[in-house]
Amino acid sequence: MSITVNKVSKSFGTFRALDNVSLEVPSGCLVALLGPSGSGKTTLLRVIAGLETADEGAVLYKDEEVTDTPVQHRQVGFVFQHYALFRHMSVFENIAFGMRVRKWPSSKIQQRVTELIHLIRLEGLDQRYPSQLSGGQRQRVALARALASEPRVLLLDEPFGALDAKVRLELRQWLRRLHDQIHLTSIFVTHDQEDAFAVSDKVVVMRQGKIEQIGPPVELFENPANAFVMDFLGHVNAFKGQLKDGRIFLTDYVMHSSQGKFNEQGIVYVRPHELEIKGVNDHFGSLPAIVDHLHPSGSCIRVHLRSPCGQASCCVEINTDQLGVFPINVGDKVCIHPKRGRIFDQDYNI
Amino acid sequence: MNNGHGIRMAASLAREDPAWLKFSLITMALMIVGFLIGVPVIHVFWQALSGGIKAYLSNIFEDPANRDAIFTTLYVAPRAVFLNLLFGISSAWLVSRFKFPGRTILLTLIDMPFAISPVVVGLGLVLLYGSSGLLGPSLASVGIQVLFNSPALVLATTFVTLPFIVRELIPVMESIGPDEELAALSLGASGLQIFFRITLPSLTLGLLYGTILCTARAVGEFGAIYVVSGRIAGLGQTIPLRVEQLFQQYQTPADFALASILTVIALATLLARKIMQSLSNQRHATDQAKRIPA
Numbered sequence: 148m149s150i151t152v153n154k155v156s157k158s159f160g161t162f163r164a165l166d167n168v169s170l171e172v173p174s175g176c177l178v179a180l181l182g183p184s185g186s187g188k189t190t191l192l193r194v195i196a197g198l199e200t201a202d203e204g205a206v207l208y209k210d211e212e213v214t215d216t217p218v219q220h221r222q223v224g225f226v227f228q229h230y231a232l233f234r235h236m237s238v239f240e241n242i243a244f245g246m247r248v249r250k251w252p253s254s255k256i257q258q259r260v261t262e263l264i265h266l267i268r269l270e271g272l273d274q275r276y277p278s279q280l281s282g283g284q285r286q287r288v289a290l291a292r293a294l295a296s297e298p299r300v301l302l303l304d305e306p307f308g309a310l311d312a313k314v315r316l317e318l319r320q321w322l323r324r325l326h327d328q329i330h331l332t333s334i335f336v337t338h339d340q341e342d343a344f345a346v347s348d349k350v351v352v353m354r355q356g357k358i359e360q361i362g363p364p365v366e367l368f369e370n371p372a373n374a375f376v377m378d379f380l381g382h383v384n385a386f387k388g389q390l391k392d393g394r395i396f397l398t399d400y401v402m403h404s405s406q407g408k409f410n411e412q413g414i415v416y417v418r419p420h421e422l423e424i425k426g427v428n429d430h431f432g433s434l435p436a437i438v439d440h441l442h443p444s445g446s447c448i449r450v451h452l453r454s455p456c457g458q459a460s461c462c463v464e465i466n467t468d469q470l471g472v473f474p475i476n477v478g479d480k481v482c483i484h485p486k487r488g489r490i491f492d493q494d495y496n497i
Numbered sequence: 498m499n500n501g502h503g504i505r506m507a508a509s510l511a512r513e514d515p516a517w518l519k520f521s522l523i524t525m526a527l528m529i530v531g532f533l534i535g536v537p538v539i540h541v542f543w544q545a546l547s548g549g550i551k552a553y554l555s556n557i558f559e560d561p562a563n564r565d566a567i568f569t570t571l572y573v574a575p576r577a578v579f580l581n582l583l584f585g586i587s588s589a590w591l592v593s594r595f596k597f598p599g600r601t602i603l604l605t606l607i608d609m610p611f612a613i614s615p616v617v618v619g620l621g622l623v624l625l626y627g628s629s630g631l632l633g634p635s636l637a638s639v640g641i642q643v644l645f646n647s648p649a650l651v652l653a654t655t656f657v658t659l660p661f662i663v664r665e666l667i668p669v670m671e672s673i674g675p676d677e678e679l680a681a682l683s684l685g686a687s688g689l690q691i692f693f694r695i696t697l698p699s700l701t702l703g704l705l706y707g708t709i710l711c712t713a714r715a716v717g718e719f720g721a722i723y724v725v726s727g728r729i730a731g732l733g734q735t736i737p738l739r740v741e742q743l744f745q746q747y748q749t750p751a752d753f754a755l756a757s758i759l760t761v762i763a764l765a766t767l768l769a770r771k772i773m774q775s776l777s778n779q780r781h782a783t784d785q786a787k788r789i790p791a
Contacts, residue, residue: 198679218683225683231676235698244694245684296685 148209148299148332149174150195155204157190164190166356175330179343182353188336189304195334196302197221208299224293226303230285232277238288239273245296263291283314303335307342319345340380352376374491377416384422384461388415395488396432400459414490419464421487424450424475433484438477450475452483541760544753556754563755566739572647573735574715577654581711585662593670610659618656619724622649645727650735653721658714665707666700673699702777706770713766717759
């Protein structure tokens with residue numbers, strides 16, 4: 148079932164949580180709403196679910212307008228941020244609840260719950276209470292409960308927010324596999340770009356109640372629409388610089404890039420892996436730097452450098468084997484050179 | 498866990514007080530509790546049972562006025578508790594789920610019976626329902642006699658015990674939050690289904706707790722009832738009123754026998770409270786033990 152959000156606005160008092168937002172989610176797609184806190188992503192999810200009402204605009208499931216349909220008649224599966232499991236009910240009863248209130252025959256409920264408990268791999272724990280489960284198990288019960296009465300869409304609010312790193316990783320893969328099995332149109336909210344990239348078909352980046360960019364993860368990472376998207380999706384270094392003959396020339400460092408600096412004139416954004424470290428200033432457009440410290444990060448090594456006057460800093464990622472060819476030590480005076488970079492205010496990328 | 502224990506022990510050793518101070522503080526506390534509470538309570542039972550069990554029981558049940566007092570209490574207290582349950586659940590729900598103008602005023606008013614003297618409550622009811630009161634004459638014309646009758650007793654008791662259940666429920670409901678109710682809503686439940694299957698069951702412990710306290714207070718209420726009952730033996734007289742009357746008439750053995758019933762109820766309340774506390778602690782502890790890593 149596809150979901151259409153058409154020019155939806157929503158304010159809380161003077162705070163504009165959603166500002167004329169339009170979104171199209173194709174049937175069977177898994178979409179992530181990604182943004183910093185206060186960007187309106189949770190409000191958008193709740194408007195789609197019917198837990199909040201939009202001030203303006205419409206929400207459609209396929210061709211049916213559901214803007215004024217209350218949540219209990221929308222047939223949505225909603226997974227709450229802190230799961231909101233019924234604490235006085237067993238795992239079995241939690242999952243069965245939606246079917247019981249919809250008056251399913253009990254044999255069918257029994258069958259469906261057993262099926263779902265198998266799906267979430269909690270066999271043998273169906274008589275446990277939520278307080279006797281770990282975070283990851285609670286999350287899966289919440290998901291099974293939302294899926295139980297065969298919803299038309301699945302909506303998840305920060306599904307991985309309260310989990311520790313390892314469980315989070317497992318659950319991410321599990322959710323992706325589950326989605327590939329059942330193909331239910333799903334939207335989830337997250338503030339973590341790794342969550343969004345690892346799970347979703349499409350990512351919607353939001354800021355201040357507006358959608359900044361929509362696209363598949365790879366496209367977003369490779370071709371960010373603006374400096375905000377670029378900065379939000381991973382580390383980024385900012386320099387003063389310019390474009391000459393199709394090449395980037397760095398002219399100076401930029402002090403800690405803050406939100407206010409976006410789209411300032413003549414700022415070049417470079418990802419850590421797009422910078423090279425050279426021994427001498429053999430390239431026109433390079434910048435001198437001093438190595439501050441090195442720290443290993445998986446398959447690569449992160450080198451933190453600062454400008455010679457010591458005020459601004461930047462970060463470069465190099466492969467471990469590269470370090471064998473060109474050894475770097477703390478305190479070395481080197482040069483950094485961009486292989487690639489982006490200047491947004493001039494309306495094109497390199 | 499072990500580590501935490503070690504630190505706590507070291508800390509308690511570090512702030513160990515001198516023995517004489519500890520000893521004198523403990524003695525003082527025990528003496529105050531003993532003379533203020535222990536001795537009078539034991540004395541009540543001592544006096545009540547001084548003639549043996551048989552005399553004790555006949556002291557309570559032989560006099561018809563005593564039997565009436567017990568029946569009146571059994572009539573008034575459950576009704577007051579029931580009204581308080583209705584009021585408690587609805588206003589706790591209102592206060593914890595909605596922000597509305599006058600919310601703080603309502604919260605303050607709920608606490609009013611704690612602060613106000615019960616005698617004033619009784620006087621208020623007399624002014625309202627008396628023969629020259631605001632509602633008295635019109636109610637009398639349709640044949641409803643409130644004052645000096647059981648409705649007045651129920652009203653007075655309800656007023657005095659008003660905060661007990663609400664005050665237990667509000668923190669519980671606030672700590673649970675609205676998420677479970679919203680989850681039920683998203684699963685297609687109606688308002689009534691949500692209330693009976695989600696809200697009410699999660700309040701069980703708080704409700705029991707509040708009901709016990711409320712019952713104890715309702716059974717023991719004296720001041721407000723004293724004013725509205727008319728103090729007619731056998732008519733609208735509850736146990737505390739009868740105890741006072743017997744005291745005035747120097748019927749000491751019967752008086753203490755009846756008083757012992759109130760004392761037993763009070764002790765039972767404390768016991769029930771203690772059991773429920775340890776039950777909820779135990780449940781919490783087993784939850785923790787049963788929890789397994791993902």
